[in-house]
Amino acid sequence: MKFLVIEDSSLYQKIHVKLLKNHFPEAEFLTAGDGWEGYQVYEKEKPDYILLDLLMPVMNGVEFLKLFRDKNPDTQTEIVVLSADVQRMVKEEVLDLGVLTFIHKPFTEEKAEELAEIIRGCRDAE
Amino acid sequence: MLNKLQKEALREHMNIYIGQAASLLSDMLQKKIILTTPELFILSRSEEDRAVYEEMKPSFFNSHVVVSTLRFGTGFSGNAQLIFPRDKSQWLVKLILGEADSSEMVLTENGDEELTDTDFDAIREIGNVILNSIVGAMGNLLEVKLDYSLPEVQAFYYPEQEEALFKGTDSHVLVISNTFSMEEFETDGAILIVLGLESVMELIEKINEILLDLEEN
Numbered sequence: 246m247k248f249l250v251i252e253d254s255s256l257y258q259k260i261h262v263k264l265l266k267n268h269f270p271e272a273e274f275l276t277a278g279d280g281w282e283g284y285q286v287y288e289k290e291k292p293d294y295i296l297l298d299l300l301m302p303v304m305n306g307v308e309f310l311k312l313f314r315d316k317n318p319d320t321q322t323e324i325v326v327l328s329a330d331v332q333r334m335v336k337e338e339v340l341d342l343g344v345l346t347f348i349h350k351p352f353t354e355e356k357a358e359e360l361a362e363i364i365r366g367c368r369d370a371e
Numbered sequence: 372m373l374n375k376l377q378k379e380a381l382r383e384h385m386n387i388y389i390g391q392a393a394s395l396l397s398d399m400l401q402k403k404i405i406l407t408t409p410e411l412f413i414l415s416r417s418e419e420d421r422a423v424y425e426e427m428k429p430s431f432f433n434s435h436v437v438v439s440t441l442r443f444g445t446g447f448s449g450n451a452q453l454i455f456p457r458d459k460s461q462w463l464v465k466l467i468l469g470e471a472d473s474s475e476m477v478l479t480e481n482g483d484e485e486l487t488d489t490d491f492d493a494i495r496e497i498g499n500v501i502l503n504s505i506v507g508a509m510g511n512l513l514e515v516k517l518d519y520s521l522p523e524v525q526a527f528y529y530p531e532q533e534e535a536l537f538k539g540t541d542s543h544v545l546v547i548s549n550t551f552s553m554e555e556f557e558t559d560g561a562i563l564i565v566l567g568l569e570s571v572m573e574l575i576e577k578i579n580e581i582l583l584d585l586e587e588n
Contacts, residue, residue: 253521256492300499300519329500331391331507334516350500351399 280304439498
């Protein structure tokens with residue numbers, strides 16, 4: 246399994262990876278610091294799951310999602326949004342763009358456990 | 372500008388939003404956060420309001436601080452700031468990284484070391500989570516979608532910068548100030564929300580609607 250973490254804070258890239266590794270020790274983890282860099286990594290690596298921050302420089306998370314959906318209508322990659330934004334309208338906009346789930350920051354051990362359950366559920370259903 | 376009832380209603384809303392933000396901070400630091408009720412003032416640039424501000428501002432505003440700033444909105448717009456004393460900022464980072472397990476360890480740390488990129492990165496993310504939580508809740512209350520700038524972090528001597536509160540383009544400043552402590556780790560923190568007059572009026576109008584609804588029911 247391959248994860249791509251798109252997050253502008255390099256410290257939190259490491260924290261997110263560490264929390265996910267507890268549940269998926271065999272997985273490969275890739276990181277990118279903004280939406281545009283993340284898209285380049287996606288094209289090259291085709292990860293199974295993308296953890297996507299929203300507020301980022303160069304290309305934000307919503308712009309990334311629009312580009313991603315536009316260019317990859319048949320992709321199998323699932324996107325998980327991980328954001329500090331608590332606005333209802335933002336959550337609705339992001340969910341309309343087709344994401345697996347929307348998680349409010351901070352990403353904690355409990356939230357990583359919940360996400361791991363969702364991912365295992367997805368894989369069992371395949 | 373605000374009558375007693377409006378002020379009480381706005382304070383209660385902010386109290387809830389700050390409570391939610393404190394819960395997130397507790398998750399980040401793995402510490403219980405104890406909050407005080409926020410003080411809330413809408414200040415104009417008058418001498419009288421300046422005196423009120425001097426009276427109510429936390430004492431650490433007379434020292435070196437670290438400030439995270441999030442700018443928001445085009446219609447309802449302004450900026451929100453999370454302010455910590457400079458000498459406490461590094462142990463907040465240590466708590467986040469799980470590098471400080473005891474108060475003794477934290478309290479013996481020298482708080483005058485230079486802030487590293489990792490310190491700035493961690494403080495930026497604390498500001499991002501806390502300020503998004505409060506400002507986003509205000510957006511939800513007003514039913515508007517707010518766009519945010521990237522959060523900025525700066526360390527400076529606060530008295531040199533606070534003049535901007537009274538000399539900026541905004542004629543009114545909504546100041547919300549509260550202190551909090553973390554179990555055995557005592558610190559002060561403050562949240563400032565700076566709004567222009569139109570945005571302050573928009574907020575008051577919404578508060579009036581809520582109060583009217585309450586009266587009718």
